[in-house]
Amino acid sequence: MDEREREKIYSKRVRAGKRTYFFDVKSTRANDYYITITESRRLPQGEGFTYEKQKLFLYKEDFHKFIEALQETVDHVKTELLPDVDFSQFVRPERDEQTDFASELKWE
Template sequence: MKRNNRDDSVFSRKIRAGNRRTYFIDVRPTRGRDYYITLTESTRKLNGERIERQRIFLYREDFNRFLEGLQDCINHVKEELLPDYDFEKFDRRQEEWEANREGYENKGFPSK
C-alpha cells in the first residue's frame, strides 16, 4: 500500500497563493529521529484536472543558511527593487478570501 507523504507531517502550514497555487510547508520526521522540512508548490493546471507539484527538501544543517538567504532575497526585492509596492495588499486579500469562505461555509454550503 502506497503511503501518503502528507500523513507523515508532524507540523504543517498551508499558504494559498491565488486561485491555482498553494504552498505547503511541512515538518517531517526521518527514520533516525531527526526532522526535515519540505516546501511544496502545488499548481492546478488550466483544465483543473491535473495538479503539478514542485518540492524542496530542507535539512536541519541548512535551516539557518536557507532562512538567511531567503530573507536577504525578500529584503532586496522589497527595499531595493520594489520599494513603493504595497506587499501588505496580499495579506488583506487573503483575509478577505478567508472571511468570504467562512461566510459561505456558515450558510450550509460545503467547503471548497
Template sequence: MSEKDSMEQEEIYSKVLRAGRRTYFFDVRSTKAGDYYLTITESKKFTHEDGSFHYKKHKIYLYKEDFTAFRENVEEMMDYIIAEKGTEVISERHQKDFKKEEEALPVQNGEVKTTDSFTDVSFDDI
C-alpha cells in the same frame, strides 16, 4: 516500501498557504532515525479547455544543518525585492488570477457569499 516512502514516513506538523492557483505545503517530517526535516511543496492547478485539470508540484527538502543559511538567503532576497519594488505592486498575471477567483464567487444583494468548508487534499490523493 520505496526509499522515497520511507523518507517521508511520518508527518509531524503541517501548514498550508493558499495563494491564487498555487498552494504551498510546509511539512515537518521525521526520518527513520527520528530526526526532523522540512519539506516545502508548491502545487499549482492547471485547467484544460475541456474543464478537466491537473496539478504540478515541486518539492524542496530542507535539513536542519541548512536552516540558518537558507533563512538568511530567503530574507535577503525578500528584502531586496521589497527595497526595489515595494510591497504594493501585484503582477498583471496575479491580478488576472485574483479577478477570476472574485468572479467565481457568488454575489447576492451586493455581498459576496463564501463558504467556510473546504476539501483537504493530500498529494498522495492527487
C-alpha cells in the same frame, strides 16, 4: 499506520490563487527531522484540473542559512527593486490559511 502518515509531524498550508504551498515537518527512520516545501499548482486539463507539484527538502543544518538568504532576497526586492510598492496590499485577511513571511522569517 501508513509510512507516509507516520513521518509527517506538522503541516502548514498557504493558499495563493492557483498555487498552494505546503510546509511539512517530517521525520526520518532515525528520528531526525526535516522540512519539505511543496508548491502545488492547479492547471486546467480538459474539463477538469490537474496538479503540478514541485518539492524542496530542507535539512536542519541549513535552516538558518535558508531563512537568512530568503529574508535578504525578499528585503532586496522590496527595498531595491520595488521600493514604491505597498506590499501590505497583498496580505490577505484569512490568517489561519495565510502565512505572513515578513514577520515569521526573522531569525531570532
